[in-house]
Amino acid sequence: MWLNKKQSQGQRGKVKGLILSLALHLWPCALFADPLQDQFAFRDYYQQKFPHLKLEDYANGVYAIDAVAKQSWLAIEEFPPYEPAIEQGKALFETAFKNGSHYADCFPNQGIGIANDYPQWDSLHGEVVTLAGALNACRMRHQQKPMIDRDQDMVYLLAYLAFTSRGKAIHVVIPDDDPLALAAYEKGKAFYYQRRGQLNFACATCHVQNVGKRIRSELLSPSLGHTGGWPTYRLKWGEIGTLHRRFSECLEQIKAQEFPAQSVDYRNLEYFLGFMSNGIPITGPSTRK
Amino acid sequence: MITIFLLSCAGMIGVSEQRLIAGKKIAFERDKGNCLACHVIADGESPGNIGPVLSALSKRFNNKQLLRGQIWDATQFNPNTSMPPFGKNKIISEDEIDQLVDYLWSLE
Numbered sequence: 001m002w003l004n005k006k007q008s009q010g011q012r013g014k015v016k017g018l019i020l021s022l023a024l025h026l027w028p029c030a031l032f033a034d035p036l037q038d039q040f041a042f043r044d045y046y047q048q049k050f051p052h053l054k055l056e057d058y059a060n061g062v063y064a065i066d067a068v069a070k071q072s073w074l075a076i077e078e079f080p081p082y083e084p085a086i087e088q089g090k091a092l093f094e095t096a097f098k099n100g101s102h103y104a105d106c107f108p109n110q111g112i113g114i115a116n117d118y119p120q121w122d123s124l125h126g127e128v129v130t131l132a133g134a135l136n137a138c139r140m141r142h143q144q145k146p147m148i149d150r151d152q153d154m155v156y157l158l159a160y161l162a163f164t165s166r167g168k169a170i171h172v173v174i175p176d177d178d179p180l181a182l183a184a185y186e187k188g189k190a191f192y193y194q195r196r197g198q199l200n201f202a203c204a205t206c207h208v209q210n211v212g213k214r215i216r217s218e219l220l221s222p223s224l225g226h227t228g229g230w231p232t233y234r235l236k237w238g239e240i241g242t243l244h245r246r247f248s249e250c251l252e253q254i255k256a257q258e259f260p261a262q263s264v265d266y267r268n269l270e271y272f273l274g275f276m277s278n279g280i281p282i283t284g285p286s287t288r289k
Numbered sequence: 290m291i292t293i294f295l296l297s298c299a300g301m302i303g304v305s306e307q308r309l310i311a312g313k314k315i316a317f318e319r320d321k322g323n324c325l326a327c328h329v330i331a332d333g334e335s336p337g338n339i340g341p342v343l344s345a346l347s348k349r350f351n352n353k354q355l356l357r358g359q360i361w362d363a364t365q366f367n368p369n370t371s372m373p374p375f376g377k378n379k380i381i382s383e384d385e386i387d388q389l390v391d392y393l394w395s396l397e
Contacts, residue, residue, distance in 0.1 A: 199373040199378070217337075
């Protein structure tokens with residue numbers, strides 16, 4: 001690569017004038033170099049720290065690197081507290097809207113085994129769409145009010161859809177024909193590395209710089225795979241909740257400004273973390289301390 | 290060696306037992322310094338391991354003022370530090386930092 005991103009974007013007009021074959025080679029590389037390079041570096045860092053882990057192990061969050069805690073976690077997973085949520089989610093998903101349509105009509109493959117394809121880029125609206133956002137878009141298309149993330153019905157729906165996707169590899173795409181998608185990814189990445197709050201932490205301070213270390217008695221997990229196990233039943237919450245709720249909790253801990261669930265900031269952050277986690281299997285719904 | 294010993298002793302003069310206990314409380318309490326989140330400190334329970342063990346600081350720092358600087362804003366010594374800027378960001382008060390410094394200086 002002899003052109004860096006700035007140069008290549010600045011030369012967009014010129015590139016069009018170049019021979020077609022050259023442009024074809026140049027374009028995808030110029031646009032994709034960054035996220036893929038980020039992904040490589042992100043994984044490589046953890047790989048160096050935890051050489052015994054395989055990519056799919058990162059689906060298990062902190063338990064991938066804490067053998068002792070993993071035992072009690074596996075014991076909980078034998079009688080999973082999220083099971084009722086899957087059942088309720090299935091029932092909700094299969095209930096027809098007043099107009100007779102179903103959620104299934106809004107999704108490819110009737111919504112089964114698709115959670116790993118989220119978050120997605122929506123070129124039409126120029127924004128990142130989470131699975132919760134897609135469910136709400138479906139509701140509105142069928143004259144239903146959207147639900148908030150804290151609405152347990154929404155969490156149940158997400159639990160069911162994640163359940164039908166278990167084992168499928170996270171597959172987050174940054175389309176090469178829309179620079180806004182790359183921009184959203186970059187914003188998510190910037191959010192992740194930005195120090196903030198009274199305690200002056202970035203997400204990366206805990207989950208990259210100090211991964212595997214203890215903050216008081218809490219072991220810090222890698223962010224690789226962070227998007228795969230949701231929604232999660234947390235013993236601390238006493239109920240099942242979403243990834244965005246967890247984002248807020250981490251921000252609260254460092255006394256930083258929290259953002260609303262499904263805000264652009266959190267969706268972009270999820271887009272970045274999702275892209276980092278590509279290839280790791282979906283394990284949601286899951287349980288955590 | 291002798292001067293270091295003398296200096297550290299000199300630092301102790303005038304610091305009451307009460308003040309040391311107050312400083313320790315600030316170091317240990319979660320809604321104060323919560324230094325145990327990252328540092329092992331003598332008889333502190335379930336410490337984290339992000340930062341180094343806090344002991345014999347009177348030998349590691351030339352004077353109390355430098356130690357105070359580390360707590361006030363650790364980023365002035367290491368821009369990539371994970372340690373929060375306790376004074377700069379007003380996480381604890383100036384007075385609390387002073388008590389903390391006296392307590393830390395007493396640690397062997």
